[in-house]
Amino acid sequence: MTESMSWLDKVAGSKLLTAGARKRNVPEGLWTKCASCQSVLYRAELERTLEVCPKCGDHRPISARARLKHFLDADHCEEIGANIGPKDPLKFKDSRKYVDRIKEAQSDTDEKDALIVMRGRLMGMPLVASAFEFSFMGGSMGSVVGEKFVRGVNACLEYGVPYVCFSASGGARMQESLFSLLQMAKTSAALAKLAERGLPFVSVLTHPTMGGVSASFAQLGDIQIAEPKALIGFAGPRVIEQTVRQKLPEGFQRAEFLLEKGAIDMIVDRRDMRERLFRLLAMLTHFAPAEAKPGDAKAQAD
Amino acid sequence: MNLNYLDFEQPIAELQQKIEELRFATTGSGVNLTEEISRLEGKSRQLTEQVFAKLTPWQVAQVARHPQRPYALDYIKALFTEWDELHGDRHFADDPSIVGGVARLEGRAVVVLGQQKGRDAKERVYRNFGMPKPEGYRKALRLMKLAEKFNLPLLTFIDTPGAYPGIGAEERNQSEAIARNLLELSKLRTPVLATVIGEGGSGGALAIGVADHIMMLQYSIYSVISPEGCASILFKDAARAPEAAEAMRITASDLYEHKLIDEIVPEPLGGAHRDAAGAMNLVRQKLTANLERLRHTPMTQLMSARYERLMAYGAYETVH
Numbered sequence: 001m002t003e004s005m006s007w008l009d010k011v012a013g014s015k016l017l018t019a020g021a022r023k024r025n026v027p028e029g030l031w032t033k034c035a036s037c038q039s040v041l042y043r044a045e046l047e048r049t050l051e052v053c054p055k056c057g058d059h060r061p062i063s064a065r066a067r068l069k070h071f072l073d074a075d076h077c078e079e080i081g082a083n084i085g086p087k088d089p090l091k092f093k094d095s096r097k098y099v100d101r102i103k104e105a106q107s108d109t110d111e112k113d114a115l116i117v118m119r120g121r122l123m124g125m126p127l128v129a130s131a132f133e134f135s136f137m138g139g140s141m142g143s144v145v146g147e148k149f150v151r152g153v154n155a156c157l158e159y160g161v162p163y164v165c166f167s168a169s170g171g172a173r174m175q176e177s178l179f180s181l182l183q184m185a186k187t188s189a190a191l192a193k194l195a196e197r198g199l200p201f202v203s204v205l206t207h208p209t210m211g212g213v214s215a216s217f218a219q220l221g222d223i224q225i226a227e228p229k230a231l232i233g234f235a236g237p238r239v240i241e242q243t244v245r246q247k248l249p250e251g252f253q254r255a256e257f258l259l260e261k262g263a264i265d266m267i268v269d270r271r272d273m274r275e276r277l278f279r280l281l282a283m284l285t286h287f288a289p290a291e292a293k294p295g296d297a298k299a300q301a302d
Numbered sequence: 303m304n305l306n307y308l309d310f311e312q313p314i315a316e317l318q319q320k321i322e323e324l325r326f327a328t329t330g331s332g333v334n335l336t337e338e339i340s341r342l343e344g345k346s347r348q349l350t351e352q353v354f355a356k357l358t359p360w361q362v363a364q365v366a367r368h369p370q371r372p373y374a375l376d377y378i379k380a381l382f383t384e385w386d387e388l389h390g391d392r393h394f395a396d397d398p399s400i401v402g403g404v405a406r407l408e409g410r411a412v413v414v415l416g417q418q419k420g421r422d423a424k425e426r427v428y429r430n431f432g433m434p435k436p437e438g439y440r441k442a443l444r445l446m447k448l449a450e451k452f453n454l455p456l457l458t459f460i461d462t463p464g465a466y467p468g469i470g471a472e473e474r475n476q477s478e479a480i481a482r483n484l485l486e487l488s489k490l491r492t493p494v495l496a497t498v499i500g501e502g503g504s505g506g507a508l509a510i511g512v513a514d515h516i517m518m519l520q521y522s523i524y525s526v527i528s529p530e531g532c533a534s535i536l537f538k539d540a541a542r543a544p545e546a547a548e549a550m551r552i553t554a555s556d557l558y559e560h561k562l563i564d565e566i567v568p569e570p571l572g573g574a575h576r577d578a579a580g581a582m583n584l585v586r587q588k589l590t591a592n593l594e595r596l597r598h599t600p601m602t603q604l605m606s607a608r609y610e611r612l613m614a615y616g617a618y619e620t621v622h
Contacts, residue, residue: 089560089617090551094536112621143616150613172504172526174536177550178562181526182615184505185512188481189488189612196489212526214477215465215505220485234476234505235467239531243467253472263475 034058050270059207059227059270063109064116064131067166071129071274072120080117080128080155081148089143090177098175105136113144114169117152119159123278125287126159128152131166132206132213139169141213142176146183149217153190162200162281167218171211184216191220200284202277205232205255205264223280224264225273226255232263308364310353314572317346350572357521360544362553363529365521366500370575372582374416374459375401377499380582381589382407382414388448390441394474397438399430399462400510402445404454408590413449415442415510416459419500432501433466436479439509443483446490455493455593458510463528465506480509487512488612493596493604495589497567498522498554499574514599514608515592518554519585520569525552562615565592 030043036058046053050070051060068077092098106112114136119128130152132139149165156163172180194201203221205214207230215234226232233253241248251257258264268276281287307315321342324335357365365371378385382405390396402415417434420426434442449456465476487494487510496513502524518524525532532546533539551557554566567588574581596604 083620083622084618085621087617087619090549092549094532094546094549143618147616147618174527174532174550176617177526177552178524178557178560179615179617181504181508182562182612184481185484185488185508186612186615188484189512189609192485192489193609195485212505215480215509216484217481219475219478219481232477233472234465234480235472240467240469240472244469246469248469252469258475261473261475263478 035060052270057228057269059229061134061168061207062270063135064111064133064166067131068116068118068120068129071131071164071166071277072118072122073124075121076126077118077120080119081151082112084144084147084151085112086142086144088175089179090175092175092177094175101137101175109133109136111136113142113148114139115141115145115148117148117155119155119161122164122274122281124289125278125281125285126161127164127281128155128159128161129164129166132168134168137173139167139213140171140173140180141169141183141187142173142180143183145173146180146186149183149187150190153187153194156194156199157197160197160199162202162285163194164202164204164277164281165217166204166206167209167213168206169209169211169213169218171213181212184212187217188220191217195222200281202281204268204273204277205258206230208232210234210236219263222284223266225266225268225276226258226264227270228255228267230255232258306370308361308368310357310361310364311572314346314350314353317342317349321346347571350576354572358544359523359547359551359553359556360529362521363501363523363543363547365573365575366523368573368575369421371500372574372578373421374418374461374499376578377459377582377585378403378405378414378416380579381586382412383409385414388445391437391444393440394437395435397430397435397441398428399432399434399466400438400442402442404448407457407593410455410593412455412457412593413445414457414459415445416499417462417507417510419461430466432462433464434462434506434509435466435468435471436474436476439465439476439479439483442510443479443486446483446486450490450492453492455495455597456490457589457593458494458496458513460496460498460502460507460511460524461500461522462503462506463501464503465509480505483509484512488609489605491601491605493593493599494608495592495596497585497589498524498563499585503528512608512612514596514604515565516563517565517567517588517592518557518563519567519574519581520554521573522554523547523552524554524557524563525550 034053037056039055051062088098114133117130200222202223205226209232255267304315328335385405387403401418419432420429494513496511496516498518529543529547530540533542557563570577570580
């Protein structure tokens with residue numbers, strides 16, 4: 001992120017923040033530069049294009065709330081597990097205390113932890129959707145992420161609706177040690193219940209989805225979707241390079257590579273996500289919009 | 303320096319060497335040093351007790367990784383009869399870093415899975431240092447399903463630095479292989495008993511570690527990332543692994559205290575590698591007793607207890 005900050009960001013500064021923008025959660029300034037094609041981009045336009053560069057299609061990071069706000073219909077939105085916050089069960093301290101890292105992440109992002117879960121509608125279809133806030137400690141999965149993910153699944157079970165998760169995570173949160181490792185088992189087990197009920201889970205892998213998140217629920221979708229060029233894998237490229245002592249092939253662990261290797265079903269542009277997911281889920285759940293129902297029923301009866 | 307002993311065990315090694323020398327001097331010389339030998343043996347025992355009573359988490363990690371520590375196949379061969387190893391994932395390859403098969407424990411048929419490290423240089427390479435690839439986890443999944451299908455309890459022995467971080471492993475979707483096992487184990491309709499015998503390395507360990515009863519040997523470790531990995535990320539210096547080991551609470555006693563495991567299997571004085579037969583016996587007792595209990599638990603109760611345990615994992619707070 002820091003590398004992509006241009007002189008424009010610095011000159012424009014934080015005082016020119018557009019009204020209603022969240023603190024540090026979105027890149028600051030009126031203008032910004034695309035890290036991929038170097039085009040100078042107007043912030044307001046980037047918000048309209050969901051942080052996708054209109055020139056080259058580069059998918060920039062997007063906050064969890066901005067993503068869910070766009071993905072779900074404006075009405076009928078209800079957050080799940082909004083009141084769950086992190087604890088420091090191990091009194092963990094590395095170069096800094098975990099509690100201090102939490103506080104900083106919370107004030108930087110205005111979120112309690114790295115996953116946001118909402119019950120709402122997608123073009124009229126009821127569902128539950130969750131999204132990772134990558135800027136909260138690298139979207140790492142600790143106890144709160146695991147619990148919120150499961151509550152999302154439980155809401156699906158209660159209302160008989162599908163589940164969609166947009167992941168963006170470096171993996172398990174080291175500061176919660178085995179507590180975070182076990183979230184992999186917890187979240188995967190919850191998806192087994194969803195499967196038992198015949199409710200679909202669509203996993204959308206966004207940049208980056210690694211480690212313990214990739215090696216649990218994020219790879220258990222009935223349909224696996226990735227955003228273009230997203231880095232997705234179990235081990236990080238640097239760790240692999242050090243282990244095998246050879247240069248990694250071009251495009252290794254990128255969405256396009258995963259598609260070729262058979263790990264995902266499709267790559268979908270963020271701007272098409274709503275339409276595509278609705279289309280897919282409507283087929284999987286035999287969903288017909290409410291207003292169309294009477295006619296359909298009549299036509300069938302005839 | 304005696305390489306069979308870890309650095310913090312060197313005082314013990316020196317005493318042991320002295321005892322060996324005296325024994326050698328006794329043989330055939332007619333000099334009776336029995337009293338002196340038994341005095342030194344007592345002293346050695348006392349010293350070992352002292353050293354092992356206050357091991358740091360990093361020292362425990364070194365014991366857990368000791369090259370002479372009993373491995374999965376040692377337990378399998380000592381505790382089970384009629385062991386028949388079953389090979390391959392039916393799709394790609396047989397992964398020697400995970401062994402699995404059918405065998406009998408005290409006469410009762412079970413399915414066994416274990417991560418296997420190599421003893422010497424050649425075997426270490428063959429076993430990929432106990433780091434499984436996707437085909438290893440998929441072989442494990444096949445055998446889990448076999449256990450369920452034929453109503454056989456599943457016993458797993460965990461001992462891995464972690465799932466293998468390699469190019470091929472990623473190409474064959476290591477993530478999915480691990481994730482699938484987590485999901486399937488959570489609903490496998492047969493008793494599952496997991497024992498961490500050495501290193502419980504992250505997702506690679508958990509992929510055969512979702513169970514009804516989870517045990518750890520006294521000097522085994524279980525963590526989300528290796529102490530070296532944690533140190534290189536958080537301290538930007540892998541050499542600070544001892545601090546990371548401390549911070550992550552990787553020992554059996556720490557994890558038991560946080561109710562993340564069910565039982566600690568005590569090890570003989572000086573660790574399992576000092577008295578393998580003794581260690582085997584202690585493991586056998588625990589396995590048999592727990593298996594007996596789980597076998598008599600009704601399936602619905604077993605399944606709901608396993609699910610509730612999984613859902614209870616986590617430490618968070620509800621804020622208003």
